[in-house]
Amino acid sequence: xxSILLVAEIQKGKLRExxxxxxxxxxxxGEATGREVKSLVVGQGVSGIAEELAKKGGGEVFLADDAAxxxxxxxxxxxxxxxxxxxxxxEIVLLSNTPTGWxxxxxxxxxxxxxxxxxxxxxxxxGAELVFLRRFFNGKLDARLRPVGLPIVATMQPGATxxxxxxxxxxxxxxxxxxxxxxxxxxxxxxxxxxxxxLTKAEVIVSGGRSLGGPEKFQEVxxxxxxxxxxxxxxxxxxxxxxxxxHEYQVGSSGQIVAPKLYIACGISGAIQxxxxxxxxxxxxxxxxxxxxxxxxxxxLGVVGDLFEVVPKLTEAVKAAKG
Amino acid sequence: xxxxxxxKQVPHQDARLDVRGDGTWIQDENIxxxxxxxxxxxxxxxxxxxxxxxxxxxxxxxxxxxxTQSLRTALGMGADRAIHVKDAAxxxxxxxxxxxxxAALAKAESPDLIFTGxxxxxxxxxxxxPMLATLLGIPHTTTAVSLKKENGTVQxxxxxxxxxxxxxxxxxxxxxxTQTGMNQVRYASLKGIMAAKKKPIDVKTVADLGxxxxxxxxxxxxxxxxxxxxxKGQGAExxxxxxxxxxxxxxxxxxxxxxx
Numbered sequence: 225x226x227s228i229l230l231v232a233e234i235q236k237g238k239l240r241e242x243x244x245x246x247x248x249x250x251x252x253x254g255e256a257t258g259r260e261v262k263s264l265v266v267g268q269g270v271s272g273i274a275e276e277l278a279k280k281g282g283g284e285v286f287l288a289d290d291a292a293x294x295x296x297x298x299x300x301x302x303x304x305x306x307x308x309x310x311x312x313x314x315e316i317v318l319l320s321n322t323p324t325g326w327x328x329x330x331x332x333x334x335x336x337x338x339x340x341x342x343x344x345x346x347x348x349x350x351g352a353e354l355v356f357l358r359r360f361f362n363g364k365l366d367a368r369l370r371p372v373g374l375p376i377v378a379t380m381q382p383g384a385t386x387x388x389x390x391x392x393x394x395x396x397x398x399x400x401x402x403x404x405x406x407x408x409x410x411x412x413x414x415x416x417x418x419x420x421x422x423l424t425k426a427e428v429i430v431s432g433g434r435s436l437g438g439p440e441k442f443q444e445v446x447x448x449x450x451x452x453x454x455x456x457x458x459x460x461x462x463x464x465x466x467x468x469x470x471h472e473y474q475v476g477s478s479g480q481i482v483a484p485k486l487y488i489a490c491g492i493s494g495a496i497q498x499x500x501x502x503x504x505x506x507x508x509x510x511x512x513x514x515x516x517x518x519x520x521x522x523x524x525l526g527v528v529g530d531l532f533e534v535v536p537k538l539t540e541a542v543k544a545a546k547g
Numbered sequence: 548x549x550x551x552x553x554x555k556q557v558p559h560q561d562a563r564l565d566v567r568g569d570g571t572w573i574q575d576e577n578i579x580x581x582x583x584x585x586x587x588x589x590x591x592x593x594x595x596x597x598x599x600x601x602x603x604x605x606x607x608x609x610x611x612x613x614x615t616q617s618l619r620t621a622l623g624m625g626a627d628r629a630i631h632v633k634d635a636a637x638x639x640x641x642x643x644x645x646x647x648x649x650a651a652l653a654k655a656e657s658p659d660l661i662f663t664g665x666x667x668x669x670x671x672x673x674x675x676x677p678m679l680a681t682l683l684g685i686p687h688t689t690t691a692v693s694l695k696k697e698n699g700t701v702q703x704x705x706x707x708x709x710x711x712x713x714x715x716x717x718x719x720x721x722x723x724x725t726q727t728g729m730n731q732v733r734y735a736s737l738k739g740i741m742a743a744k745k746k747p748i749d750v751k752t753v754a755d756l757g758x759x760x761x762x763x764x765x766x767x768x769x770x771x772x773x774x775x776x777x778x779k780g781q782g783a784e785x786x787x788x789x790x791x792x793x794x795x796x797x798x799x800x801x802x803x804x805x806x807x
Contacts, residue, residue, distance in 0.1 A: 297715065298677075298687065323707045326665070326689045330674035333643065334681035339768035340642060342672050360774060361669055364564055365573070368772040407686025407721060411702065411714035428806060453806065465728030471710065478706050478726075486806055496671075507804055509797060510783060518777070525800060526783030527793050537794035545798050545807050 226315030226374070227260045228253055229308060231301075232277055232285075233324055234265070239273050239280075242320040242380075244387035247281040249347060249380055250318055251388060256349035259315065262286065263394075264308040266301055268294035271396065278394035285396045286311055292403040298327045299406025305332055307401045314375065316354075321379040329379045339371035343496070345384035362495040363518040383500065421456065421472040423480040428455025428488075431475055431502075432463060435491035435513070435531070439468035445535050446490060452542040458482070460492050476501035490531040494519030511535065548602035548696075550593040551658035552626065553649050553679070554586040556610055556617040557669045571771045582617045585664025587732045589725040592694060593662050594625045594733065600696070602659075603627045607652050609637050609645060615748065622743035623735030629748040630656075636753040639764025642670075646678035651756035653683055660701065661722040665690050676724035687722040688715050692729050 228250045232243035243263075250261045263282035265274040267289065274287040288304035305328065309317070317332060319325040321343040333340035344356040348368075356369045356378060423429055430450040432442055442457065450457045457473060464474040475482055476497045483504030490511045492498060499522055502508070510523035511531045520526045527534055558564065559579040567574040582590070593604045606621040608614050609632040618629040632648050640648065653661060661680070666673035673689070680687030690706040699719055704712045706726050717723070735743070753759055760766065786796045801807050 296713070323690065323705070323713070326673055327677065327687075330642070330677035331681045331687070333674065334646060334678035337643070340672075340674055340678075341769055342674060355772065359777070360671060361558075361564055361573075362671060363777075365566065365774050366777045367774045370770050370772045372768050372770060407718040408688060409716040411716055413707070414704070414712045414714065415710065453801070461727065467731065474710075477708050479710060481709055486801065486804060507800075508783075509800070516776070520783045520785075521777070521780055523783035525797065526785045527797070528785060528787070529790070529793065533790040534793055537790040538797055541791075541794040541798040542801065542807065545802065 225259055226313050227262045228316045228318065229262045229264060229312050229314035230282070230318040231264045231305060231328070232273075232282065233320060233322060234267050234270060234273055239276055240320070241387055242322060242382035243277070244280060245382065245385040246318045246320060246380060247388035248385050251281060253316060253347065253349055253354065257352060260284070262308075262312040262314065264288065264305060266293050266304045274396045278396050279391055281388045281390060281392045281394070283392075283394045284312070285394055286399045287396050288399045288401045290401055290403065293401065295410035296324060297406060297408045297410045298331060299408050300403045301328050302331055302335070303403045304399070304401045306335070307399050309336070311397070311399060316375065317377045319377070319379045321381050325379040329377055333377035336375050336377065338375040338377045339373065340377050341369050341371060342379045343381050344378055345381045347378070359496060362493070363499075364516070381496070383503070423456055423458055423473070423475060423482045426456035426482065426484050428453045428486045429458045429475070429482055429484045430455055430488045430490065431458035431460065431492055432490045433460040433492035434462040434466070436463065436468075442469060445532065449488070449535055449539040449542065452539050452546070453486070455484070455486070460495070460498050489519050489523065490535055492519055493517045494522065548596065548600060548660065549656065549658045550596060550602060550604050551653055551656055551661045552586070552590045552593045552604060552606045552621070553661065553663040553675070554590060554606055554608045554617060554621060555583045555664070555667045556580045556608065556614045557583045557667055560584070560668065566774050566776070570773050570775070572774060580613060580617065582620060583664050583667045584727055585666055585668070585725060588727055588729045589662035589664050590621055590624060590626065591730045591732045592691070592725055593660075595730065596660070596696060597625070605630065605656060605658065607649060608632070609640070609648055618748055619743050620735055622746045623740040624733055625739060628746055630751060631748050632751050632753070632756070634752040636759065636763050639767055640762045641767040641769045642672050642674035643678055643768060644762035644766055645675050646682055647758055647762055648753070648756060649675070649679050650682040651758060652751070653679065657720075659719050661720070663722065663724050665724040665726050673724075676722055680722035683722070685720050685722055686717045687724070688717060689724040690726040691723045692726050694723060
């Protein structure tokens with residue numbers, strides 16, 4: 225019986241929370257199917273993280289520690305993953321649905337001629353068979369996916385599973401990786417400059433989506449409510465993509481990760497990337513025409529209606545309440 | 548320089564989505580389709596490179612007759628020619644099957660650069676681009692938000708999380724998947740649409756590509772067992788009434804939260 229290999233990630237010098245979520249998923253599959261859990265840690269000077277993962281349920285942790293692996297490149301990480309696969313003989317390889325997962329997981333799947341499922345929020349084990357659950361159509365529909373045969377490469381949605389919080393003794397096995405001259409070369413990482421808009425510190429955020437229809441509507445409809453509440457204005461990705469507002473207004477996995485006391489989502493359907501960015505909000509009010517919009521699943525209060533009618537009335541009512 | 552752009556036709560963002568009888572996909576009759584938004588950025592990126600340095604832009608797509616419309620749109624925007632894999636034998640391919648079909652096309656075309664969208668708006672799987680690059684043995688990167696071409700390399704800024712970017716150099720030939728917002732997508736001009744009518748669309752079958760039995764539903768390694776409307780979970784408490792009543796109720800709640 226082959227093993228389950230999870231590819232861990234290091235973020236800001238620490239083991240990423242999503243990697244401990246992969247431990248949960250791997251152990252669940254492992255317990256149900258009798259497969260052993262193994263892990264891979266890649267980087268430079270990361271033996272401490274490998275030790276940590278070995279104690280936190282990662283099983284046998286392959287450590288690919290090399291100067292050539294100091295920065296992420298798909299070629300270098302692919303070389304490390306190939307070495308771990310050769311050493312661990314996995315039938316199931318798990319990664320997180322993160323920038324590393326986006327780049328590396330499909331490459332691994334194609335190289336292994338594997339079944340590939342991405343961005344799964346859960347997995348069910350039915351006998352020897354696995355069924356992965358994920359969203360399609362930007363969250364409008366769910367699907368049960370059945371891989372046919374082995375191996376399987378899967379990426380899991382960060383935050384969808386609880387991190388493994390138990391302890392279990394594993395071991396660290398050093399892995400020799402030959403990183404050749406790949407075709408991709410890491411140059412640098414850049415952090416976008418915030419130009420005066422720091423949504424991460426806002427107590428109230430009023431966000432608008434594509435259905436606002438244009439940049440002027442943000443000034444006419446969204447901003448007055450944000451101002452009345454002493455809060456900040458935010459936006460979903462399509463708004464920023466359309467150039468209506470600069471990138472620093474974007475709430476979402478690729479934009480700002482926010483945690484206000486109150487988040488008011490106006491005309492936002494609730495694509496997964498947006499929900500990831502706003503899930504730390506204490507209280508969420510959603511205003512949307514479409515009663516089936518996924519945003520209503522995460523909101524505390526919902527209004528099914530036209531934001532152009534509701535939001536100005538709300539702005540007036542807030543102003544009146546303040547006297 | 549020769550650039551290949553892989554495009555997919557997907558339901559329009561505002562299309563009504565109903566699951567079809569067998570529960571494995573949506574009812575796709577009588578709904579509006581468009582070029583996958585991520586692929587529109589891919590095509591725009593290719594056209595901008597052609598505008599700046601010349602060369603040829605070839606668009607490729609897989610799907611039924613209706614896909615011709617999207618290919619004509621791409622030609623109207625400025626692509627030089629199109630290849631359409633139109634064959635029921637390709638239906639039901641998984642991402643790897645699609646990548647195999649596109650790899651066969653790419654081997655025949657030998658482009659210097661291949662673009663695909665980061666993901667499609669229907670499946671959101673985000674796999675075909677890297678899989679295609681892997682099958683071709685060429686470098687790739689994902690989620691490009693900008694691209695510069697120099698001799699023998701392209702430099703890409705790829706989007707990470709939380710507003711961070713990663714700069715990566717790739718040796719050509721290579722494949723880049725594009726993120727939405729990478730560029731402002733042009734419209735097809737009337738002149739472009741007229742010119743597109745004379746541009747060739749080369750139709751291929753699975754057998755033409757030497758992939759009979761290797762793609763399509765039968766060869767798929769991943770099957771959609773069931774597609775369904777997400778179960779209603781906790782969900783929001785829905786506030787109803789006139790706009791005034793709703794505003795009043797919301798303000799009451801905001802006060803309760805201590806924010807007024």
